[in-house]
Amino acid sequence: MPITVWGLALGTALLVTGNILLVSVTALVGQQLAPSPLYVTLPVALQFLGLMSAALPAAHLMQRLGRKAGFLIGNLVGVGGAGLAYQALAVEHFGLFCTATFLLGISIGAGQQYRFAAIEACEAPLRPRAISLVMAGGVVAAVLGPKLAVLSGHFAPGREFLGAFGVLIGLYLFTLALIAWLPLPKPEAAGSAAGPARSYGTLLRQPLLFTAIVAGSIGYGVMVLVMTATPIAMHGHHHAFGDTASVIQWHVLGMFLPSFVTGRLISRFGEARIIQSGCLLLALCCLVAQWGAGYWYFWFSLVTLGVGWNFTFIGATSLLALSYRPEEKARVQGINDFVVFGCAAFGSLMSGHLQLWLGWKMLNLWMLPVIGLAMSLVWYAGVRARSGVEPGLA
Incomplete structure (x- = not known):
């Protein structure tokens, strides 16, 4: 490397x-x-x-x-x-x-x-x-x-x-x-333009690019929303602050520790399977929240949330790299981060309100249809790739 x-x-x-x-x-x-x-x-x-x-x-x-x-x-x-x-x-x-x-x-x-x-x-x-x-x-x-x-x-x-x-x-x-x-690299060595960059509208009409942005945004938004609501939920269930800090620290390790193998998994199984696996883990996090509110339920839920985010975010980033020409990288990378971190900001701002309005269990249940949307888009893009309509997604 x-x-x-x-x-x-x-x-x-x-x-x-x-x-x-x-x-x-x-x-x-x-x-x-x-x-x-x-x-x-x-x-x-x-x-x-x-x-x-x-x-x-x-x-x-x-x-x-x-x-x-x-x-x-x-x-x-x-x-x-x-x-x-x-x-x-x-x-x-x-x-x-x-x-x-x-x-x-x-x-x-x-x-x-x-x-x-x-x-x-x-x-x-x-x-x-x-x-x-x-x-x-x-x-x-x-x-x-x-x-x-x-x-x-x-x-x-x-x-x-x-x-x-x-x-x-x-x-x-x-x-x-x-x-x-x-x-x-210097700007002239970063890649030579082969022609004019396509407009934002044209780029976003590509199923591959649209799927990468939506999968990354949903994965990040769900993760931030549930993570930010966790301390409030644990306090409401009378957990000590030390327990809450422990759960969050394990969550952050879950977010980043799998990164040592995620790239190899993508190389072996492809972006689609890794993003789908990440979505399934996000859904598992939301389901575990329905089973109980003890420390180990929160711990398992938040670690699963972290690993699910890792798979969806790295998989979506790798997928994004397949969807643009060198002369379009600034447009695509910029709009991707704007949307992804916009969803993260929205999730962080809404999490406290949703936790107070809906409660911990219902908040997690409401995440399932959103996760299902990401899985459906990845599946659809994969179908197009296998039929030869949209290359790049295995």
């Missing part, structure tokens, strides 16, 4: 570590600084808004300037956002903190392109394994992120969360140096 892919895997590990650190403290900081309880989760929402806003521009910027320049700019924005958040906490300014989380979201949006850069850094047969290796960086983050969140609380006595953003500045600076060192 090329050194570039290993470097991007480390970059992803640092990115996700920072994300977990943010997840651990942002809502709590909002609770401290917000002028009203209505605005407590505004910093989280603005982070997702920044991520969505960056998806299309980041893809086009990297096509014009190259991956290295795009990732360097993204990490510089991250350093600025983390520094602004540090200052906002120091002076206890909520508006400044909201601006900082928006900038951090933009930086995270640019970092989501690491997996696409890994695809471009190796030959076609190695691409599923390259995606898996980059995503496997999240295993490091699953262990390191929560530990840094706890340890950073001791860095600035009397200022509980100030140290977290000092650590975040350090993570972005380290990633900045890593990207500067990596041998990423």
